[in-house]
Amino acid sequence: MGGLLATAATPADLMAARLQMAVSLGWHIVLACLGVGMPALAVFAEWRGHRTGDEAYVRLARRWAKAMGVLFAVGAVSGTILSFEMGVLWPGLMATYGQVLGLPFALEGFAFFIEAIFLGIYLYAWDRLPPRLHMLTGLPLCVAGVASAFFVVCANAWMNQPRGFDLVGGRVTRVRPWAAMFNPATPLQTIHMILAAFMVAGFGVAGVYAVGMLRGRRERYHRIGLLLPFTVAAITAPVQIVVGDSLARFLAHGQPAKLAAIEGLNHTGSHIGLSIGGLYIDGQMRYAIRIPDGLSLLVGYRPSTVVQGLDRVPVADRAPVNPVHLGFQAMVAIGTGLFLLGAWLGVAWWRRRDLPRSRWFLRLTAVSGVAAVIALETGWVTTEVGRQPWIVWQHQRTADAVNPAPGLWVGLVVVLAVYVVLTVAIGYVLNLLRTQQITAPQEGWAEVYPP
Numbered sequence: 001m002g003g004l005l006a007t008a009a010t011p012a013d014l015m016a017a018r019l020q021m022a023v024s025l026g027w028h029i030v031l032a033c034l035g036v037g038m039p040a041l042a043v044f045a046e047w048r049g050h051r052t053g054d055e056a057y058v059r060l061a062r063r064w065a066k067a068m069g070v071l072f073a074v075g076a077v078s079g080t081i082l083s084f085e086m087g088v089l090w091p092g093l094m095a096t097y098g099q100v101l102g103l104p105f106a107l108e109g110f111a112f113f114i115e116a117i118f119l120g121i122y123l124y125a126w127d128r129l130p131p132r133l134h135m136l137t138g139l140p141l142c143v144a145g146v147a148s149a150f151f152v153v154c155a156n157a158w159m160n161q162p163r164g165f166d167l168v169g170g171r172v173t174r175v176r177p178w179a180a181m182f183n184p185a186t187p188l189q190t191i192h193m194i195l196a197a198f199m200v201a202g203f204g205v206a207g208v209y210a211v212g213m214l215r216g217r218r219e220r221y222h223r224i225g226l227l228l229p230f231t232v233a234a235i236t237a238p239v240q241i242v243v244g245d246s247l248a249r250f251l252a253h254g255q256p257a258k259l260a261a262i263e264g265l266n267h268t269g270s271h272i273g274l275s276i277g278g279l280y281i282d283g284q285m286r287y288a289i290r291i292p293d294g295l296s297l298l299v300g301y302r303p304s305t306v307v308q309g310l311d312r313v314p315v316a317d318r319a320p321v322n323p324v325h326l327g328f329q330a331m332v333a334i335g336t337g338l339f340l341l342g343a344w345l346g347v348a349w350w351r352r353r354d355l356p357r358s359r360w361f362l363r364l365t366a367v368s369g370v371a372a373v374i375a376l377e378t379g380w381v382t383t384e385v386g387r388q389p390w391i392v393w394q395h396q397r398t399a400d401a402v403n404p405a406p407g408l409w410v411g412l413v414v415v416l417a418v419y420v421v422l423t424v425a426i427g428y429v430l431n432l433l434r435t436q437q438i439t440a441p442q443e444g445w446a447e448v449y450p451p
Helices: 002-008 011-052 055-089 091-124 131-160 177-181 186-214 220-254 256-263 294-300 321-352 359-385 408-435
Strands: 166-168 171-173 274-276 279-281 284-286 289-291 390-392
Touching: 011 055, 011 091, 011 131, 011 186, 011 220, 011 359, 011 408, 055 091, 055 220, 055 408, 091 131, 091 171, 091 177, 091 390, 131 177, 131 186, 186 220, 186 359, 220 256, 220 294, 220 321, 220 359, 256 321, 274 294, 279 321, 321 359
Parallel strands: none
Antiparallel strands: 166 171, 274 289, 279 284
């Protein structure tokens, strides 16, 4: 079926479908990350308020919970759009491999409903449940958000390392859903994504309060609003670097063509240097800073480690090098910068139990959320573009999966318009929440948990 679809699809339609999917995924993934990280921040802040009797923590938890409600509602819309796009834009994929991919998507549906149910309870039961019981209703919300991200990324990991089925005469047989879901790429890719979600949420929320502090609001509420999410993100950053390094090393044997594109490596060999920056021009990496033996050391811990280059990959099967290489470079550079920003706070806190005194720390924190989102998006560019021209690695080409119907660019225009409207709406509503005064905790809270 995939081959039949490909004969009717024009290059323009294929590009329109890819761009539409890229826009939808790139927009939705930001909300998904906030949906993973913000519930944990809100529940932890509420717990600290209960534990210490500090009203600032509970005020923060209430405000973050309201923002979560807005983001979840819009995320449900963008997630629904994505679910339709999978069938409408890529019928070749779903018709051939839908039975293999079904399990993680079904489980993600269950996680989504659990998240929706407990988010409703968490939002509307602040003044109707005892404080400790209300806090406990947030725990399933945290678990469901992480589980939802896990199941979705399992499906993407399968596209990079397809397992759990046999192909007989071009037809999928003997499907093993659990083997498909827990493929070799699943552990590292899911952990990498979940950690990224906490970094986006942590730095993003901290950035809001950094802006407030730059404007002179230095009361305890803003300090905690910066410190709590920033600390979560700062602790996550070094762990993410380790996981990202392991994932890149996994590519050396799991997807060597992707690693070759990431590095712009033309020729297979040992003693391969590591490229920092640069552009791939006329089959060569130019203007890059080279670290001798760096890539061989990172892949196999020995300069003599052989790394596969693009010369082992047929020209028709090679990913576009510059988008993959530059996406990876941007992700690593921003991740390193965020790690150093977290280390700056760590040193200042160790020395003086206080924030760094330089306003540059607040300025950098104010933009750290945007930087984390850029790292997230460029990381996905590396993952998805680096797999091209395959939609299912070495099994089905993207051109064979696309819808053959003409005029897919119309859908791209409509989706762009929808996301512009949604972006404006989110900004407007969140700004209303920012300026809104959050009421004090429920009556009797101070008596139940005295300072």
